[in-house]
Amino acid sequence: MESKKFLRILLVEDNESDAALLQENIRLSKVDDLHIDVTSSLKQATDYLKNNHIDAALLDMNLPDSSGLETVRNIRSTHPDVPIIVLTGVDDETTGVDAVRMGAQDYLVKGKTDGGLICRAIRYAIERKAMEVELQKARDELEMRVRQRTAELAQSEERFRVMAETIPDVFWMSTPGLENMLYVSPAYEKIWGRSLESLYESPKSFIDAVHTEDMEKVVGALGNHAKGFWNLEYRIRQPDGSSRWIRDRGFPIRDEQGNVCLMTGVAADITQLKLAENMLLDSSRKIEAFFKHAITPLVFLDKEFNFIRVNESYAKACQRDISEFAGHNHFEFYPHEENQRIFEQVVKTKKPYQAFAKPFSFPDHPDWGVTYWDWTLVPILDDAGEVEFLVFSLKDVTKRKQAEMRILADQEKLRALTGELLMVEERERRKIAAGLHDSVGQILAFLKIELGNIQRVGQPKESMTTINHIREQVEQAIKQTRTLTFEMSPPELYTLGLGPAVEELARRFTEARNLKCSVEDYGPPMRLTDHVKILLYRSVRELLINAAKHAQAEAVKISIRQVNDQVRITVEDDGIGFDATSFDGMPHNKPTGFGLFSIRERLTHIGGRLDIQSGSGQGTKITLSAPLEWKEQGTRSTEL
Helix, strand or coil, rough: CCCCCCCEEECCCCHHHHHHHHHHHHHHCCCCEEEEEECHHHHHHHHHHCCCCCCCEEEEEEEEEEEEEHHHHHHHHHHCCEEEEEEECCCCCCCCCHHHCCCCCCCCCCCCCCCCHHHHHHHHHHHHHHHHHHHHHHHHHHHHHHHHHHHHHHHHHHHHHHHHHCCCCCCEEEEEHHCCCEEEHHHHHHCCCCCCHHHHCCHHHHHHEECCHHHHHHCEEEEHHHCCCEEEEEEEEEEEEEEEEEEEEEEECCCCCCCEEEEEEEEEEEEHHHHHHHHHHHHHHHHHHHHHHHHCCEEEECCCCCEECHHHHHHHHHCCCHHHHHCCCHHCCCCCHHHHHHHHHHHCCCCCEEEEEEEEEECCCCCHEEEEEEEEEEEECCCCCEEEEEEEEEEEEEHHHHHHHHCCCCHHHHHHHHHHHHHHHHHHHHHHHHHHHHHHHHHHHHHHHHHHHHHCCCCCHHHHHHHHHHHHHHHHHHHHHHHHHHHCCCCCHHHHCCCHHHHHHHHHHHHHHCEEECCCCCCCCCCCHHHHHHHHHHHHHHHHHHHCCCCCCCCEEEEEECCEEEEEEEEEEECCCCCCHHCCCCCCCCCCCCCCHHHHHHHHHCCCCHHHHHHHCCCEEEEEEEEECCCCCCEEECCC
């Protein structure tokens, strides 16, 4: 069971007999839900109230430390929410009434009340106090709302004033039919060039500034203004003679019966907008003319790739009439899986795509064969950032592509011819070198032997001097003949292979050109065709000449190694270097001999390549790569 709830009552009475009598009367009334605590002074009462909750107070007005209405005032000031019932004497009912006026809920006359009356007075006091508190809360809330509403109205009025006075448009309010102008913002003076006072005095005077060509339209609309309709665009002339375009819109305010009681509206200067519209219209006409007459094929597609519009150039390129495209999908006419994936990716990523010389075969024109196109697909996005439509532009580069392919074929033929010329040249070099060695070399060797025999026989001193000089010249001729034979066709290249030939070449460069050349260990022999072997040897020789003549190098390091199915030669010098990024392999109208351009072209022909690493003041590293198994008709493989 729930515990019984008691009303806690504080009795403030300094007369013990009066306090006991009052409690006895309450007991005799058989009311059992009151709990009464007693204090005998105002101080005891206030101390009690600080630490305890009570539902009501029975207050004797004459206490040792307070008397009269001051007692009520003290309790009210410190505990305003406590219901108070004042206890007065028989001859002091007037004071009780004054106490009620001061804020007490009721008063009782001592000795004239029984227990039932006291209990009812307590309960009524509690209820009245609760109602009083609720009324006070409601009053406070109402006052707060009134203050807030007043502040909001003041702010609203201030915002309206600031807005009306700062916006560039004219805000106005009038009676229907413009009989009276109730308000017009200061912008009227700037736009119309007329005073506000003149408009207040004559609300229709704004019409005096209307352009003569628009006057009839504005005057005729006044009847609609009285009915709540006002939406016009017209021109006005300012006092300086300049014209302005005005968009004037009004809105009706109706009373409870639905009748128009006020008209409010905005008149905006739309001169710049009109100029922009005219410029846009002019641009649209130009764009339309460009789209229609452009020699570039152009297509507008929706994001599902349906034709929206094509220009005449596109229709002509496809040999179709423009009317044939409407209602059809691009890939219905021109199916292509790869292109369709590209189109879908453009829609997905919202990024443009460009294709260059992309091949395409028209399914409805197989006789055209493979055609080549540069084309661009650009997504056009709406305000939400989504693809609205696509612009597809194309350029037929078939003739250019076919010409390029012919040029590439001719270049390949030229490389092949160059390779053949290299081999022919090398064969001739070898023949000449063999001739020098077998004829001139042997003759010079015989002369040297004979001169030696003559020296041993003994000759006059003058003759011996001549013979010695002749023998020295013969020895020099033999040396030069051997050098010339090596330079024309080094025998080591054919008898020992590429590695030993490069080693001998490095040794000769070291002796003849004061250039320290070294060759790294090139490992086991590699089987190379004569063509590859000769090309690589001549290339290394050309690079050594460049290092000695142009690079101002002091040392060159050469490495030869096999990497998978390729032979790779690296020539690295410590010279002045050059900007490798500017090298495009072209001769640049200089006599290059077997220069970098020639090396690159000949290596490309056999499936090899030329790589350059260099920089100003950083030396140069050039790598030659060539396949081991490349062969032409009539070639043979030999060991490195």
